[in-house]
Amino acid sequence: MTQAQLQEKANSPALIEEPGLRNWRDYFSFNTDHKVIGIQYLVTTFIFYCIGGVLADLVRTELRTPESDFVSPELYNSLFTLHATIMIFLWIVPAGAGFANFLLPLMIGAKDMAFPRLNAVAFWMIPPAGLLLISSLVVGDAPDAGWTSYPPLSLVTGQVGEGIWIMSVLLLGTSSILGAINFLVTLIKMRTPGMGFHQMPLFCWAMLATSALVLVSTPVLAAGLILLAFDLIAGTTFFNPTGGGDPVVYQHMFWFYSHPAVYIMILPFFGVISEVIPVHSRKPIFGYKAIAYSSLAISFLGLIVWAHHMFTSGIPGWLRMFFMITTMIIAVPTGIKIFSWLGTMWGGKIRLNSAMLFAMSFVGVFVIGGISGVMLAAVPFDIHVHDTYFVVAHLHYVLFGGSVLGIFAAIYHWFPKITGRMLNEFWGQVHCALTFIGLNMTFLPMHKLGMMGMNRRIAQYDPKFTFLNEICTYGAYILAVSTFPFIINAIWSWMYGPKAGNNPWQALTLEWMTTSPPAIENFDKPPVLATGPYDYGLERARESVPLSDPDPVLSADTNSVLRAKPDEPYPAIVAEKEQ
């Protein structure tokens, strides 16, 4: 029996002292270690996820009945506005940045990010921005023009709330841009010797594409928000038709960021899935270059599809045609990824643990969201369902069924590396099952509601929609309940969980080659690549690279590989093992 076969139990602790453990105060201070910052990001954003989730359940509780009986319609508007803003800008976008912070330097064998202090600055913009946004509820004038803040509506719904919203989003956008600069420089300049772009793990490729997108698109939103702030506070009329302005220009500037933002929110988790699936299928990734380049293709195409959000705003027909075609084309690189993941799992020796279950749920649910996306890309269909619950269903299938499941897959996969301890598998699977049921129960009926003509962003609706809305609401409660096993599991395991050892999954990427949690500066010397990141079961394929590490972990599982002659063992491995 070889070591690399599936381990039922985690490795026993390897080092008596744990070099990666830190004083808890470090996590509340301006620390420049990328691992501390990564954890700061993840914990902070998860808290905001819980707040956004409470808001979502308040929204769903209001929508359980056709009447406006739970909260006032004004408060309802604020609730869904804050829900969307928090979930997008304070949970999914920064959660991706959190994983990137923790993992990128480890994956490329660097000691830290390129600009550690800038990195800390980027993080420390998030808590004040989030508190500012939530404080608007206390002030009593919460933003209520929707997360899109379309003028002229946003100019007449309350100056203070809207001002707070703009300020908060500008801060979060700045944080995101500073993070992206750091990721780009780190990835381009700081890879360990011998690691070309084509030896990078796919999560790094995904972050390269994401960061380029952030760098190019976020500033345009900032420009739009600056102009909106002038309209709101200084009395200019850029977007105010009464003074000769044009609100459609705002929509263009807004969606020039906010459409790429959906790729900023999903690409990191495409990267996560590309890591999780090969490790837990014990197989080389199918189509490495196809996945890597399709990330770049999505990043580029993502910049030229924004106006599909504006098919009903009176843009000219030829423009609609252009954006319809580009939007449909973007499904192609996404499809390439889906098929590559399926190809990776095909014939693999799949471990059905929580991380893999979340990853597989991701693939399945995301396909539904992707297909409804292609439907919405078609202009005639979009005009029919514009601003209905069909759109709400679509966006939650890609953002919850995509990004959030991706985040959980990443947490279950990297928790042992981040904390040095294993999560409880049983409660992880309970979490996954509840999340899967809850999400489909909440969002699947919304497709039907949209087709029936129920508008989004309304507190009251026609009683004929009641039954489906009740199902959605109960689904949302299941989602709320599903979070508890996770929170308890994470906290308990962090404190008392079994020690994980360096490489509990027998993975090949570099982050698993150091201690768990990784020591300060990660590696004592730049690690040398012994294998490619996904060479599971391949016999040391990269012969040009010197093998500095005789660690048998690196040769992974020889039994689960697709080989030309599966019955014939690799002579080299047998020779090595029998020495």
Added chain:
Amino acid sequence: MQSQTIDPAKTALNHHHDATVAADHHEAHPDHRLFGIVMFLVAEGMIFMGLFGAYLAFRSTLPVWPPEGTPERELLLPAVNTVNLIASSFVIHNADTAIKKNNVRGMQIWFAITAAMGITFLAGQVYEYTHLEFGLTTNLFASAFYVLTGFHGLHVTIGVVAILAVLWRSRVKGHYSNEQHFGIEAAEIYWHFVDVIWIILFGLLYLL
């Protein structure tokens, strides 16, 4: 085959507290700051691109541009200011040449001249603002004019502050040398960027 256990502490990657490797922690870190500045300027450039795009979009929605009733603008002062700013880009480049020859004194002189030219530009802007016959909220053109030039003026101000900061730091002997002068290069690149943005802005607001 019997099962092997691996002691990660003994793998080649993890020689913690090993005296021979400990020295590695203190090697000079490669300097990626210049590349970082370039990335930052890409983002800055996109803010301006967004504003320029919005300006062109506003322009295209109105039949007459600037809207009827917009007072005439003086072209002479902005034109002189433009020449001044373009010239300053050549001036600041001399500082770069000087420091590469380890001539700190020469760098200081060229930087001081650049700062003076930048302040002249800002003074010209302020003079123009006070003498224009339209205000921020007069009409769409006026609003765009003030926001665009103001946002650019803010960047010129930051550039001047950066140049003055370099001058302040250069008072310490040996702070900048032919091998170590990131601050000087960063200030120069930023200044060129501000200059290029102004050329586009001048074309959009005054000539087009």
